Every structure is written in structure tokens, then in C-alpha cells.
Amino acid sequence: MGSDEAYNFVFKVVLIGESGVGKSNLLSRFTKNEFNHDSRTTIGVEFSTRTIQLKSLIIKAQIWDTAGLERYRAITSAYYRGAVGALLVYDITKHLTYESVERWLKELYDHADPHIVVMLVGNKTDLGSERSVPTEDAKDFAEKNGLLFLETSALESTNVETAFQNVLGEIHRKVSSKEVTRGSISAVSLSSPVPRAAGDPEEKKPCCRNL
């Protein structure tokens, strides 16, 4: 069940952003290479994992997805716990979803680790003719706020892999550099082997587990 493979790190990444921007499809494109035209409204919290190789390391990405409607933030404090990365998604054809990015950012910094790696993601580039958020605007905003930035299409599978890879790579860079001190991101991100609980069946595996 999920913890059968060996890995060096587990990174928890959350997907946030307004309702209907495509969070669930970004998740399924990355973890299963699937896109669902008929996806259902996400209720509660879902997550999926995918293990990727980053240079010589095996990283298990645990991606969490939740409902985008504002009031669901009332129950999602658990959602942010231990997250070391976030994809803040908006829909490039719906300006309102971009306008709320600042609100989401505040929400994120209120609940998550201050060193969390955040990428601003403009999704649905396949609907280019209906674009209402200019790339430059979002890029400037991301730069000013120290966020990574990329435009994606979960439908056409454009940049989805890159987006997640960049976020995971940046997390790894932060964790392994001295930029982040103990008690912050490293505490949640499961750096090298953690002593295992007695009776743990996976004792001999060269991996660490921390969730």
C-alpha cells in the first residue's frame, strides 16, 4: 500500500486555487497521465502519489487536492500541515480566478511553512483564444512575490510535468542547502534516514519515511 518502494524523500505538495481552475486534472495528468473531461466537483481532500527520479535521488511526491470553494478553507488546515510545496492555480481564461491569487497566497502563508516553495500556475492554455490573463502580468506578479511561474494545459499535457518537476527540484534544493535551518522545512520534509518505529516492517529499506 503506497509505501512499498524505496525512496530518499517524500515531499508533500498542495494544489490550491479557485473552484474550476483545473486542480484535479493537473493532479491526474501528473500522477496518472489522465485527463477527465467529465470530472466531478472535488469535495473534501484527495491525494495521489508519484515517484520520480531527480538526479540520483528518488523522490516520492505526495500531491494533495481539495475543493476550491472559499468556505472549504474552514476545514482544510490539516491540508497544509507538512506541505513543502504548493501549486497556486488560476484559469487563464477567467480573470476572477487570477484576482484571488493574493488571497490564496495569504491563506497559504498563514497555514504553511514559511519556506514553502510556491509556483503560480496559469492553467488551460489550450483555450488561448479566450485568454483574459496576460502572461506578462502573472509573470511580473510571480517575480515580485518570489514565486515560480509557469503556464500549463492539463488537457494538452503542456508543461504539467515541468511544473511539478521544477517545484520538486526547488524543494530539494532548499532542503539540501543551508538556506533552510532546522525546525523549518527540513523538519517536515523527511531528510535522510529517520529512525524507524519498532516493528516497522520496512526496517531494511534504504528509504526514509516520515508521514
Added chain:
Amino acid sequence: MEKKPMKENRVRSPQLRSLNSTIICPPSGSSARERVHSVDPYGFERLEDFDYESYEELMSEYLAVLTRRSIRWSKLLQGRGRLEKSIKVKRYVRKGVPNEHRGLIWMSASGAQEHLERNPGYYHSLLDTTKQQHDPKLVDSIRTDLNRTFPDNVQFRKTSSPCLQKTLYNVLLAYGHHNPAVGYCQGMNFIAGYLIIITKDEEKSFWLMDTLLSRILPDYYTPAMLGLKMDQEVLGELVRTKAPVVWQAMGQHNVMWTLVVSRWFICLYIDVLPVETVLRIWDCLFYEGSKILFRVALTLIRNQQAEVQQAGSLPDVCDSFKHMTRGPFVEDCHTFMQKIFTEPGSLSMATITKLRETCRARIIAEES
């Protein structure tokens, strides 16, 4: 593969058969796959990996139950348009309301019928733009979810005629205007969808929705979602005494209840359990109230205690909660419904009320 043409065929002929006719007069064929419709009696397409063999086997037994219940219910109702509550009726409800009487029994047992009759014309006035400007934010959030409500149900497809999306929109919009403190919350789309499928009537769906949200359930859907948080904690307390190994595992792996059960409460088990099982639960929900939600949760959890206990991590715990809601244990709705009244043991409303008070106070204290 023969799957593709069958799917196209389904889309072209979306006529629905009643539950009984589906079972009594199945199309002829040599395998269960050919005999059982690929769209269920409520319009849901069966999944690609749907187990037709087991379903047919299960249904051949359940059919006898349904027929017996149907005869009993017809006798009980004898053409009456409503029913008085009694021990006998409660027993009948627990054994399942036949689909042809569901709308009537839900309306009558829950008190929704009374509200409808006392407020003639009210529902339609909520949708009348000459009387009330539609709230654009409400309209937008409802519209975002229209295509995302039961895309696997042929009646909710844009291409179907009539398309239930418009009905769904009306019920949700009317409700949002009727109760601005709640407005629209994701999850309500699925509940309204089920009500529409069963009652086939906008106004009745609206009043059932109102009864559920204002009288049967605590405040699950308000912006603070306090009732939801409260009931999640109440379930935690009940699990502590009724399935202690699960409670321990939750603590050990630091799993908050909201991660594993929020959908159970918000969607009242829609999309969590099989359709037929959900409807049987709702029969009791409308008759007996929200306590039934805990009985279901405890039965599911107790049935999977060993797996939760063995979970080695938070994701494993989450997975084991997903496994609880699948398989023959929940598909056999009749046996499952018998279990929920025996398996968790005694569960009085007084206990629930007291736990709700304690948990609500605790949450408010933690948040302030």
C-alpha cells in the same frame, strides 16, 4: 472490444426504466454483461470494471425483498398521499422504501410536504427575476459546478432531453436566495441532484433540500462549516469507544478526521457508497434524522478495523478509509442496512446531542 459500441448505444437511447422493470424484465442475453443494463435505473453509467456477474446474483436475491416490500408498502399506503409516523412505519422505512414511493415518503416523513403546502408559490417566486435580482456571485459558483455534477449520469448530460442541469440550477439558485447565509456550497449540487432524480420535481427537491439543511442536519454548509467540524469530532469520540484500535491509529499517524470523512458528511454518502445503498440510508435519514449518518460511519469503520490498525503511515490510513466504502459489504445494501442497526451497538440521540455540545464548544474555544 465490445465496450465502445455499447457506450455509444447508451448515449443514443437514454430512456430510463424503473428499478423493478430493470430487474424483472432484463434484456435477454447469454451473459450477465448482456442481460444487465449498462446504465443503472437512476441514469448512472456503470463503470468499465463493473462486476455484472455479482450484481446479477445480488439482485436476484434483492428482487425478492423489493417485491415483498413493495406489496407491503402498497397495502400500508392504500392510495393515501401521506403517512403518519409510527413504530411500524419506522420499521418499514428501515427495511427500505420502494422507489416508486420514495418521493412521497421522504416528503411526508421529513415534514417537507407540510412546508410546501404552507408556502404556495414561494419556490417559484425565488426564481422570479422581476421580484428578485439573481446574485451574480451565487450564479457563477453554481454554474461552475453544473457540468461537474454527475457527468456520468445520462440525465445530466447537456445533450439529453430533458436535461436535468437546468432543474439542478433552479433548485440551487432558489435555495441560495432562500437561505443567503448558506448560499451555495459544493456538495449541495450532488444532494440536489439525487433529490431531483428521485422526486423528478423541482419544487419538492427544493423543500427536501430545505428540510435537510435547516432541520435535519447541523450547519454543515455555512461558511464556517461548524456543524461539519462538530460532527467529524463527534464521530471521533464515538470511534474512541466503539472502535478503539482505529482511534489509536488515527492518533498515531496524526490523521485529522476531516481528511478521511469530510465527504461522508458533506455528500451524505453520495459518491462514497453505491447509489442503492445511499438511497436506503436516506430513507432513514429523512425519517429518523442525522443520527443515521453516525451509524453508517461506525459500521464502515468497525468492519475495516484490522486494516486501519495495520496501516503504516498517514496515506495508508487514508487508503484504508477508501477501501471501507467499496466491495460486497456495502453493495449488498439490504444486509448493510441491517448491520448499521446492530453493529455499532446502542447509540441514543441523547448521546449524540451531548457529544455535539461538547465538540462544538471545544472547536469554538480552539478557534478563538
